Amino acid sequence: MTSIELLGWIGFGILVVAWVPQTWQTIKAGYTEMNMAFIVLYASASLLLTIYSVLTNDLVFIALNGMLTIGSGLNMFYKLFPRKNDE
DSSP states (O other): OOHHHHHHHHHHHHHHHHHHHHHHHHHHHTOOOSOHHHHHHHHHHHHHHHHHHHHHTOHHHHHHHHHHHHHHHHHHHHHHSOOOOOO
16 A cells, blocks of 8 residues: 555545544434535535546545545435334
8 A cells, every 4th residue: 555545545435434424313312403505515526526536446435435425425314214213
């Protein structure tokens, strides 16, 4: 692994650590207050960047954008189908 690749993986780690708490909070709560336009744009961009990364064979960005697409997809799911609270 080159130092440039290491730099990419460190950036990957930081972004994933930033997204995990938000996604975990959404899953626990069963809903999200995130703006739907933001979720749609972010999920679309992440998906397109994942496809681009696959086509250019860039492993760091395949992993990063793939995970961000999944996280955005979870946020979109809970925005569209919030869990009903029985309170």
